[in-house]
Amino acid sequence: MKGPGEPIEAIVKRLRDGAGREESFRLLFERFYGPLFRFFEHRGFSTEECQDLIQETFLRVYRGIEAFRGESRWEHWLFRIAANTASKAWRHRAAAKRAGQAVPWEEKDEEEAAPVVADESSRDARAPAPLRRLLDKEMGELLKQAVEGLPVQMRRCVRLRVFQDLDYDEIAEVLQIAPSTVKVQMFKARKRLQMELGRSFTSFEL
Protein backbone atom coordinates (compact mmCIF):
# COMPACT_ATOMS: atom_id res chain seq x y z
CA MET A 1 0.00 0.00 0.00
CA LYS A 2 1.60 3.23 -1.14
CA GLY A 3 0.63 6.73 -0.09
CA PRO A 4 -0.08 8.53 3.16
CA GLY A 5 -1.11 5.39 5.03
CA GLU A 6 1.91 3.36 4.00
CA PRO A 7 4.14 2.01 6.83
CA ILE A 8 7.17 4.15 7.49
CA GLU A 9 9.59 1.29 7.11
CA ALA A 10 8.40 0.62 3.55
CA ILE A 11 8.72 4.27 2.60
CA VAL A 12 12.21 4.46 4.07
CA LYS A 13 13.21 1.27 2.26
CA ARG A 14 12.08 2.69 -1.06
CA LEU A 15 13.98 5.88 -0.33
CA ARG A 16 17.14 3.92 0.46
CA ASP A 17 16.77 1.72 -2.60
CA GLY A 18 16.34 4.72 -4.85
CA ALA A 19 13.09 3.47 -6.32
CA GLY A 20 10.51 6.26 -6.31
CA ARG A 21 12.86 8.42 -4.34
CA GLU A 22 10.98 11.58 -5.03
CA GLU A 23 7.71 10.23 -3.77
CA SER A 24 9.26 8.53 -0.74
CA PHE A 25 11.09 11.63 0.34
CA ARG A 26 7.97 13.71 -0.07
CA LEU A 27 5.93 11.23 1.98
CA LEU A 28 8.45 11.28 4.82
CA PHE A 29 8.47 15.04 4.78
CA GLU A 30 4.68 15.12 4.93
CA ARG A 31 4.58 12.64 7.81
CA PHE A 32 7.23 14.26 9.99
CA TYR A 33 6.95 17.96 9.23
CA GLY A 34 4.38 18.41 12.02
CA PRO A 35 6.27 16.49 14.74
CA LEU A 36 9.50 18.23 13.84
CA PHE A 37 7.83 21.63 13.89
CA ARG A 38 6.48 20.92 17.37
CA PHE A 39 9.87 19.69 18.54
CA PHE A 40 11.80 22.75 17.37
CA GLU A 41 9.10 25.08 18.58
CA HIS A 42 9.27 23.44 22.01
CA ARG A 43 13.02 24.05 21.98
CA GLY A 44 12.33 27.77 21.75
CA PHE A 45 12.94 28.47 18.09
CA SER A 46 10.85 30.95 16.13
CA THR A 47 8.60 29.90 13.28
CA GLU A 48 11.14 30.95 10.67
CA GLU A 49 13.89 29.12 12.49
CA CYS A 50 11.70 26.04 12.74
CA GLN A 51 11.25 26.16 8.98
CA ASP A 52 14.99 26.36 8.41
CA LEU A 53 15.79 23.66 10.94
CA ILE A 54 13.22 21.28 9.47
CA GLN A 55 14.76 21.75 6.04
CA GLU A 56 18.23 21.25 7.48
CA THR A 57 17.08 18.06 9.18
CA PHE A 58 15.62 16.66 5.98
CA LEU A 59 18.69 17.66 4.02
CA ARG A 60 20.73 15.54 6.43
CA VAL A 61 18.24 12.73 6.02
CA TYR A 62 18.53 12.95 2.26
CA ARG A 63 22.30 12.91 2.34
CA GLY A 64 22.65 10.25 4.99
CA ILE A 65 19.80 7.88 4.32
CA GLU A 66 22.31 5.16 3.39
CA ALA A 67 23.63 5.31 6.96
CA PHE A 68 20.25 4.27 8.34
CA ARG A 69 20.55 0.52 8.75
CA GLY A 70 17.30 -0.05 10.57
CA GLU A 71 18.97 -0.85 13.90
CA SER A 72 16.67 1.59 15.62
CA ARG A 73 13.26 2.88 14.73
CA TRP A 74 13.14 5.34 11.86
CA GLU A 75 11.49 8.10 13.90
CA HIS A 76 14.20 7.71 16.55
CA TRP A 77 16.89 8.03 13.90
CA LEU A 78 15.15 11.12 12.59
CA PHE A 79 14.80 12.46 16.13
CA ARG A 80 18.54 12.14 16.68
CA ILE A 81 19.22 14.13 13.55
CA ALA A 82 16.72 16.78 14.63
CA ALA A 83 18.16 16.98 18.15
CA ASN A 84 21.69 17.34 16.77
CA THR A 85 20.49 20.03 14.36
CA ALA A 86 18.88 21.92 17.24
CA SER A 87 22.01 21.60 19.40
CA LYS A 88 24.16 22.86 16.56
CA ALA A 89 21.85 25.83 16.14
CA TRP A 90 22.09 26.57 19.86
CA ARG A 91 25.87 26.38 19.77
CA HIS A 92 25.87 28.73 16.80
CA ARG A 93 23.71 31.16 18.72
CA ALA A 94 25.89 30.94 21.83
CA ALA A 95 29.04 31.48 19.76
CA ALA A 96 27.48 34.48 18.09
CA LYS A 97 26.59 35.90 21.47
CA ARG A 98 30.13 35.43 22.73
CA ALA A 99 31.48 37.11 19.62
CA GLY A 100 29.10 40.01 20.13
CA GLN A 101 27.39 39.36 16.85
CA ALA A 102 23.75 39.85 16.11
CA VAL A 103 21.92 36.63 16.83
CA PRO A 104 19.54 35.72 14.04
CA TRP A 105 17.09 33.94 16.23
CA GLU A 106 14.45 35.61 18.31
CA GLU A 107 15.60 36.55 21.74
CA LYS A 108 13.51 34.71 24.27
CA ASP A 109 13.50 34.41 27.96
CA GLU A 110 16.59 32.49 28.99
CA GLU A 111 14.69 30.07 31.11
CA GLU A 112 12.11 29.42 28.44
CA ALA A 113 14.57 29.16 25.60
CA ALA A 114 17.25 27.14 27.34
CA PRO A 115 18.09 23.83 25.74
CA VAL A 116 17.05 20.67 27.47
CA VAL A 117 20.63 19.84 28.38
CA ALA A 118 21.54 22.59 30.81
CA ASP A 119 24.11 22.95 33.53
CA GLU A 120 23.53 21.88 37.09
CA SER A 121 23.49 25.37 38.55
CA SER A 122 20.20 26.16 36.91
CA ARG A 123 18.42 23.27 38.53
CA ASP A 124 17.22 25.06 41.66
CA ALA A 125 15.97 28.09 39.74
CA ARG A 126 13.85 25.85 37.57
CA ALA A 127 12.74 23.58 40.35
CA PRO A 128 9.09 22.48 40.26
CA ALA A 129 6.52 23.99 42.56
CA PRO A 130 6.42 21.15 45.17
CA LEU A 131 10.14 21.41 45.75
CA ARG A 132 10.01 25.17 46.02
CA ARG A 133 7.30 24.86 48.61
CA LEU A 134 9.51 22.48 50.56
CA LEU A 135 12.50 24.74 50.29
CA ASP A 136 10.41 27.58 51.63
CA LYS A 137 9.75 25.51 54.74
CA GLU A 138 13.41 24.58 55.07
CA MET A 139 12.54 20.97 54.60
CA GLY A 140 14.44 20.34 51.41
CA GLU A 141 17.58 18.90 52.89
CA LEU A 142 15.67 16.88 55.42
CA LEU A 143 13.50 15.37 52.73
CA LYS A 144 16.42 14.64 50.45
CA GLN A 145 18.14 12.71 53.18
CA ALA A 146 14.97 10.80 53.89
CA VAL A 147 14.41 10.02 50.20
CA GLU A 148 17.91 8.65 49.81
CA GLY A 149 17.07 6.08 52.43
CA LEU A 150 14.14 4.66 50.44
CA PRO A 151 14.34 1.49 48.29
CA VAL A 152 15.63 2.01 44.75
CA GLN A 153 12.43 2.10 42.71
CA MET A 154 10.55 4.00 45.40
CA ARG A 155 13.40 6.49 45.60
CA ARG A 156 13.36 7.08 41.83
CA CYS A 157 9.61 7.60 41.82
CA VAL A 158 9.81 10.15 44.63
CA ARG A 159 12.71 11.99 43.01
CA LEU A 160 10.83 12.30 39.71
CA ARG A 161 7.74 13.48 41.51
CA VAL A 162 9.37 15.89 43.95
CA PHE A 163 12.40 17.17 42.09
CA GLN A 164 11.10 17.03 38.52
CA ASP A 165 7.39 17.61 39.08
CA LEU A 166 6.27 14.67 36.92
CA ASP A 167 2.85 13.14 37.34
CA TYR A 168 2.37 9.42 37.87
CA ASP A 169 1.89 8.57 34.20
CA GLU A 170 5.03 10.46 33.24
CA ILE A 171 6.99 8.75 35.97
CA ALA A 172 5.75 5.40 34.69
CA GLU A 173 6.83 6.29 31.16
CA VAL A 174 10.28 7.45 32.20
CA LEU A 175 10.92 4.42 34.37
CA GLN A 176 9.12 2.15 31.91
CA ILE A 177 6.88 0.69 34.59
CA ALA A 178 3.13 0.55 34.93
CA PRO A 179 1.32 3.58 36.33
CA SER A 180 -0.23 1.40 38.95
CA THR A 181 3.23 0.43 40.11
CA VAL A 182 4.11 4.07 40.45
CA LYS A 183 0.97 4.63 42.48
CA VAL A 184 1.82 1.81 44.85
CA GLN A 185 5.41 2.98 45.19
CA MET A 186 4.33 6.50 45.98
CA PHE A 187 1.80 5.32 48.52
CA LYS A 188 4.45 3.33 50.33
CA ALA A 189 6.94 6.15 50.12
CA ARG A 190 4.49 8.58 51.64
CA LYS A 191 3.95 6.28 54.61
CA ARG A 192 7.65 5.80 55.17
CA LEU A 193 8.47 9.48 54.89
CA GLN A 194 5.69 10.42 57.28
CA MET A 195 7.07 7.97 59.78
CA GLU A 196 10.56 9.33 59.40
CA LEU A 197 9.82 13.02 59.17
CA GLY A 198 6.78 13.09 61.44
CA ARG A 199 4.78 16.30 61.54
CA SER A 200 7.16 18.08 59.19
CA PHE A 201 5.82 15.97 56.36
CA THR A 202 2.13 16.76 56.90
CA SER A 203 2.13 19.78 54.55
CA PHE A 204 3.77 17.87 51.71
CA GLU A 205 1.86 15.76 49.22
CA LEU A 206 3.42 13.19 46.94
Place this chain on the structure above:
Amino acid sequence: MTHVGLKRLIAYREGKLPPAEREAVQEHLSLCPQCTGLLRELRDFEAAAAGGETGPEPLRQEAWESLVRRLPAKDPAVRPIAGAAPREAPRPRDLRPLLYSAAAAVLLAVLGLGVWATVTAQQRRHELAQLERRLAEREGALAAAHRSLANAERQLAAARGHIHDLEKEQRASPIAVASREIAVTVAPWFAVRGQENSGSGLLQGDAVNPVRIPARGKGFTVALSLADHPVYGEYRLELTDRNGEVLWAGRRPGRALLGDMGTSISVSGLGPGLYRLRIEGVQGKRSELLAEYRLAVER
Protein backbone atom coordinates in the same frame (compact mmCIF):
# COMPACT_ATOMS: atom_id res chain seq x y z
CA MET B 1 27.19 14.01 36.40
CA THR B 2 27.52 12.45 32.97
CA HIS B 3 24.34 12.58 30.95
CA VAL B 4 22.86 9.54 29.35
CA GLY B 5 23.29 10.67 25.77
CA LEU B 6 20.65 10.53 23.09
CA LYS B 7 21.78 7.32 21.45
CA ARG B 8 21.72 5.50 24.77
CA LEU B 9 18.49 7.15 25.73
CA ILE B 10 16.90 5.91 22.49
CA ALA B 11 18.20 2.45 23.19
CA TYR B 12 16.66 2.69 26.65
CA ARG B 13 13.41 3.86 25.08
CA GLU B 14 13.47 0.96 22.67
CA GLY B 15 14.25 -1.49 25.52
CA LYS B 16 17.56 -2.52 24.01
CA LEU B 17 19.82 -1.88 27.00
CA PRO B 18 21.08 -4.70 29.20
CA PRO B 19 19.57 -4.76 32.74
CA ALA B 20 22.53 -3.19 34.53
CA GLU B 21 22.78 -0.35 32.05
CA ARG B 22 19.04 0.08 32.15
CA GLU B 23 19.21 0.44 35.94
CA ALA B 24 21.93 3.03 35.63
CA VAL B 25 19.90 5.02 33.12
CA GLN B 26 16.85 4.94 35.33
CA GLU B 27 18.87 6.10 38.31
CA HIS B 28 20.30 8.95 36.27
CA LEU B 29 16.90 9.92 34.93
CA SER B 30 15.49 10.18 38.44
CA LEU B 31 18.21 12.68 39.26
CA CYS B 32 18.56 14.57 35.96
CA PRO B 33 15.74 16.79 34.70
CA GLN B 34 17.66 17.44 31.48
CA CYS B 35 17.82 13.81 30.42
CA THR B 36 14.26 13.27 31.56
CA GLY B 37 13.23 16.25 29.48
CA LEU B 38 15.01 14.81 26.44
CA LEU B 39 13.26 11.51 26.96
CA ARG B 40 9.93 13.28 27.17
CA GLU B 41 10.70 15.16 23.95
CA LEU B 42 11.37 11.84 22.28
CA ARG B 43 8.09 10.53 23.58
CA ASP B 44 6.23 13.63 22.35
CA PHE B 45 7.87 13.29 18.95
CA GLU B 46 6.72 9.70 18.68
CA ALA B 47 3.21 10.66 19.74
CA ALA B 48 3.04 13.51 17.22
CA ALA B 49 4.19 11.21 14.42
CA ALA B 50 1.77 8.50 15.43
CA GLY B 51 -1.05 11.01 15.72
CA GLY B 52 -0.47 12.28 12.22
CA GLU B 53 0.30 15.83 13.31
CA THR B 54 0.71 17.82 10.12
CA GLY B 55 1.85 21.22 11.34
CA PRO B 56 0.80 24.53 9.78
CA GLU B 57 -0.26 23.80 6.19
CA PRO B 58 1.01 26.89 4.29
CA LEU B 59 4.34 26.72 6.06
CA ARG B 60 4.70 23.04 5.29
CA GLN B 61 4.25 23.60 1.58
CA GLU B 62 6.62 26.54 1.69
CA ALA B 63 9.22 24.51 3.59
CA TRP B 64 8.97 21.69 1.08
CA GLU B 65 9.47 23.97 -1.89
CA SER B 66 12.42 25.59 -0.19
CA LEU B 67 13.85 22.21 0.74
CA VAL B 68 13.66 20.96 -2.84
CA ARG B 69 15.59 24.00 -3.99
CA ARG B 70 18.32 23.15 -1.49
CA LEU B 71 18.69 19.54 -2.52
CA PRO B 72 21.86 18.57 -4.39
CA ALA B 73 21.52 19.44 -8.06
CA LYS B 74 23.08 16.21 -9.25
CA ASP B 75 19.98 14.29 -8.30
CA PRO B 76 17.16 15.35 -10.58
CA ALA B 77 14.73 12.89 -9.06
CA VAL B 78 13.19 15.29 -6.55
CA ARG B 79 11.44 18.33 -7.83
CA PRO B 80 8.73 20.57 -6.34
CA ILE B 81 5.36 18.97 -6.36
CA ALA B 82 2.29 21.17 -6.58
CA GLY B 83 -0.18 20.66 -3.76
CA ALA B 84 0.31 19.40 -0.24
CA ALA B 85 -0.72 15.78 -0.76
CA PRO B 86 1.65 13.45 -2.55
CA ARG B 87 0.47 11.79 -5.71
CA GLU B 88 -0.94 8.33 -5.50
CA ALA B 89 0.07 7.30 -9.01
CA PRO B 90 1.68 8.91 -12.05
CA ARG B 91 -0.79 10.82 -14.13
CA PRO B 92 -0.55 12.60 -17.47
CA ARG B 93 0.95 15.95 -16.90
CA ASP B 94 -1.60 18.73 -16.68
CA LEU B 95 -0.39 21.61 -18.80
CA ARG B 96 -3.13 23.98 -17.82
CA PRO B 97 -1.25 25.55 -14.87
CA LEU B 98 1.68 26.13 -17.19
CA LEU B 99 -0.57 27.80 -19.77
CA TYR B 100 -2.25 29.89 -17.10
CA SER B 101 1.14 30.91 -15.76
CA ALA B 102 2.35 31.83 -19.23
CA ALA B 103 -0.80 33.83 -19.93
CA ALA B 104 -0.49 35.58 -16.59
CA ALA B 105 3.15 36.34 -17.31
CA VAL B 106 2.29 37.81 -20.71
CA LEU B 107 -0.51 39.85 -19.21
CA LEU B 108 1.77 41.13 -16.48
CA ALA B 109 4.42 41.97 -19.05
CA VAL B 110 1.92 43.92 -21.16
CA LEU B 111 0.60 45.74 -18.12
CA GLY B 112 4.11 46.48 -16.97
CA LEU B 113 5.06 47.77 -20.41
CA GLY B 114 1.98 49.99 -20.48
CA VAL B 115 2.74 51.41 -17.05
CA TRP B 116 6.36 51.92 -18.04
CA ALA B 117 5.38 53.69 -21.27
CA THR B 118 2.90 55.92 -19.44
CA VAL B 119 5.37 56.85 -16.78
CA THR B 120 8.10 57.47 -19.34
CA ALA B 121 5.81 59.63 -21.51
CA GLN B 122 4.82 61.68 -18.48
CA GLN B 123 8.45 62.17 -17.61
CA ARG B 124 9.25 63.24 -21.20
CA ARG B 125 6.32 65.66 -21.27
CA HIS B 126 7.45 67.15 -18.01
CA GLU B 127 11.02 67.55 -19.29
CA LEU B 128 9.74 69.10 -22.55
CA ALA B 129 7.60 71.58 -20.64
CA GLN B 130 10.61 72.53 -18.57
CA LEU B 131 12.73 73.03 -21.69
CA GLU B 132 10.03 75.16 -23.31
CA ARG B 133 9.79 77.23 -20.17
CA ARG B 134 13.55 77.77 -20.15
CA LEU B 135 13.52 78.65 -23.88
CA ALA B 136 10.79 81.22 -23.33
CA GLU B 137 12.81 82.73 -20.50
CA ARG B 138 15.91 82.90 -22.69
CA GLU B 139 13.97 84.45 -25.55
CA GLY B 140 12.53 87.05 -23.21
CA ALA B 141 15.99 87.87 -21.92
CA LEU B 142 17.31 88.11 -25.50
CA ALA B 143 14.48 90.46 -26.53
CA ALA B 144 15.17 92.61 -23.49
CA ALA B 145 18.85 92.68 -24.43
CA HIS B 146 17.94 93.71 -27.99
CA ARG B 147 15.71 96.44 -26.67
CA SER B 148 18.43 97.62 -24.35
CA LEU B 149 20.98 97.59 -27.19
CA ALA B 150 18.67 99.54 -29.48
CA ASN B 151 18.04 102.00 -26.70
CA ALA B 152 21.75 102.35 -26.10
CA GLU B 153 22.36 102.83 -29.82
CA ARG B 154 19.67 105.47 -29.92
CA GLN B 155 21.20 107.16 -26.93
CA LEU B 156 24.63 106.92 -28.54
CA ALA B 157 23.34 108.38 -31.79
CA ALA B 158 21.60 111.11 -29.87
CA ALA B 159 24.77 111.78 -27.93
CA ARG B 160 26.80 111.88 -31.13
CA GLY B 161 24.27 114.24 -32.69
CA HIS B 162 24.35 116.37 -29.61
CA ILE B 163 28.14 116.41 -29.68
CA HIS B 164 28.03 117.31 -33.33
CA ASP B 165 25.56 120.07 -32.61
CA LEU B 166 27.67 121.26 -29.74
CA GLU B 167 30.76 121.30 -31.92
CA LYS B 168 28.89 123.06 -34.62
CA GLU B 169 27.47 125.54 -32.20
CA GLN B 170 30.87 125.94 -30.63
CA ARG B 171 32.41 126.69 -33.99
CA ALA B 172 29.63 129.10 -34.88
CA SER B 173 29.08 130.82 -31.59
CA PRO B 174 32.33 132.92 -31.47
CA ILE B 175 31.60 134.17 -34.94
CA ALA B 176 28.14 135.27 -33.91
CA VAL B 177 29.52 137.28 -31.05
CA ALA B 178 29.61 141.02 -31.85
CA SER B 179 32.30 143.29 -30.58
CA ARG B 180 34.12 146.40 -31.64
CA GLU B 181 37.42 145.02 -30.48
CA ILE B 182 39.52 142.13 -31.75
CA ALA B 183 40.52 139.17 -29.69
CA VAL B 184 43.33 136.88 -30.65
CA THR B 185 43.62 133.17 -30.05
CA VAL B 186 47.05 132.11 -29.16
CA ALA B 187 48.96 129.04 -30.23
CA PRO B 188 51.44 127.25 -28.01
CA TRP B 189 54.33 128.71 -30.01
CA PHE B 190 53.53 132.24 -29.41
CA ALA B 191 51.35 134.59 -27.44
CA VAL B 192 49.30 137.68 -28.31
CA ARG B 193 48.87 140.56 -25.98
CA GLY B 194 45.75 142.62 -26.28
CA GLN B 195 46.78 146.21 -27.00
CA GLU B 196 44.10 147.72 -24.85
CA ASN B 197 44.27 145.00 -22.28
CA SER B 198 44.69 146.22 -18.81
CA GLY B 199 46.54 143.24 -17.84
CA SER B 200 50.09 142.52 -17.57
CA GLY B 201 50.04 139.00 -18.88
CA LEU B 202 49.60 137.44 -22.22
CA LEU B 203 46.21 136.20 -23.25
CA GLN B 204 46.36 132.63 -24.44
CA GLY B 205 43.82 130.49 -26.09
CA ASP B 206 43.59 127.34 -28.15
CA ALA B 207 42.00 126.08 -31.31
CA VAL B 208 38.51 125.92 -29.86
CA ASN B 209 38.18 128.73 -27.39
CA PRO B 210 39.04 132.17 -28.60
CA VAL B 211 40.63 134.71 -26.32
CA ARG B 212 38.35 137.59 -25.63
CA ILE B 213 40.04 140.92 -25.74
CA PRO B 214 38.33 143.82 -23.95
CA ALA B 215 36.14 145.94 -26.16
CA ARG B 216 38.04 149.10 -25.31
CA GLY B 217 41.09 148.12 -27.32
CA LYS B 218 41.93 149.82 -30.59
CA GLY B 219 44.42 147.21 -31.68
CA PHE B 220 46.56 144.42 -30.46
CA THR B 221 50.10 143.34 -30.12
CA VAL B 222 51.46 140.12 -31.47
CA ALA B 223 54.38 138.58 -29.77
CA LEU B 224 55.92 135.30 -30.87
CA SER B 225 57.57 132.84 -28.63
CA LEU B 226 59.21 130.45 -31.02
CA ALA B 227 61.16 128.50 -28.48
CA ASP B 228 63.25 125.95 -30.44
CA HIS B 229 61.60 126.79 -33.73
CA PRO B 230 63.91 128.34 -36.37
CA VAL B 231 63.92 132.08 -36.54
CA TYR B 232 62.77 133.63 -39.87
CA GLY B 233 64.09 136.77 -41.54
CA GLU B 234 60.60 138.16 -42.00
CA TYR B 235 57.07 137.47 -40.79
CA ARG B 236 53.86 138.09 -42.68
CA LEU B 237 50.64 138.72 -40.83
CA GLU B 238 47.24 138.56 -42.46
CA LEU B 239 43.82 139.32 -40.99
CA THR B 240 40.80 137.87 -42.84
CA ASP B 241 37.12 137.82 -42.19
CA ARG B 242 35.07 134.66 -41.81
CA ASN B 243 34.74 134.35 -45.57
CA GLY B 244 38.48 134.43 -46.09
CA GLU B 245 38.61 138.00 -47.49
CA VAL B 246 41.84 139.75 -46.50
CA LEU B 247 41.10 142.82 -44.39
CA TRP B 248 44.64 143.68 -43.45
CA ALA B 249 48.11 142.37 -44.23
CA GLY B 250 51.50 143.48 -43.08
CA ARG B 251 55.14 142.35 -42.92
CA ARG B 252 57.48 142.62 -40.03
CA PRO B 253 61.21 142.08 -40.05
CA GLY B 254 62.73 139.16 -38.34
CA ARG B 255 62.83 139.22 -34.58
CA ALA B 256 60.40 142.12 -34.57
CA LEU B 257 57.67 139.83 -33.29
CA LEU B 258 59.89 138.03 -30.84
CA GLY B 259 59.70 138.73 -27.15
CA ASP B 260 57.11 140.50 -25.12
CA MET B 261 57.27 143.73 -27.00
CA GLY B 262 55.97 142.27 -30.24
CA THR B 263 54.37 144.51 -32.86
CA SER B 264 51.27 146.64 -32.60
CA ILE B 265 48.48 146.22 -35.07
CA SER B 266 45.51 148.60 -35.23
CA VAL B 267 42.10 147.05 -35.57
CA SER B 268 40.00 150.22 -35.66
CA GLY B 269 37.28 150.16 -38.20
CA LEU B 270 36.56 146.41 -37.87
CA GLY B 271 32.96 145.51 -37.13
CA PRO B 272 31.89 142.78 -34.70
CA GLY B 273 32.34 139.24 -35.88
CA LEU B 274 34.84 136.45 -36.35
CA TYR B 275 38.20 137.02 -37.96
CA ARG B 276 41.29 135.02 -38.59
CA LEU B 277 44.91 135.87 -38.08
CA ARG B 278 47.50 134.06 -40.17
CA ILE B 279 51.18 134.26 -39.30
CA GLU B 280 53.75 133.02 -41.76
CA GLY B 281 57.49 132.88 -41.52
CA VAL B 282 59.32 133.99 -44.69
CA GLN B 283 62.87 133.14 -45.51
CA GLY B 284 63.87 134.16 -49.01
CA LYS B 285 61.43 132.52 -51.37
CA ARG B 286 60.37 129.96 -48.84
CA SER B 287 57.49 130.59 -46.50
CA GLU B 288 55.87 128.53 -43.75
CA LEU B 289 52.51 128.90 -42.10
CA LEU B 290 53.28 129.09 -38.47
CA ALA B 291 49.78 129.58 -37.13
CA GLU B 292 46.25 130.52 -38.05
CA TYR B 293 44.00 131.69 -35.26
CA ARG B 294 40.47 132.87 -34.87
CA LEU B 295 39.75 136.31 -33.57
CA ALA B 296 36.40 137.46 -32.27
CA VAL B 297 35.34 141.10 -32.15
CA GLU B 298 32.88 141.71 -29.39
CA ARG B 299 30.51 144.54 -28.91
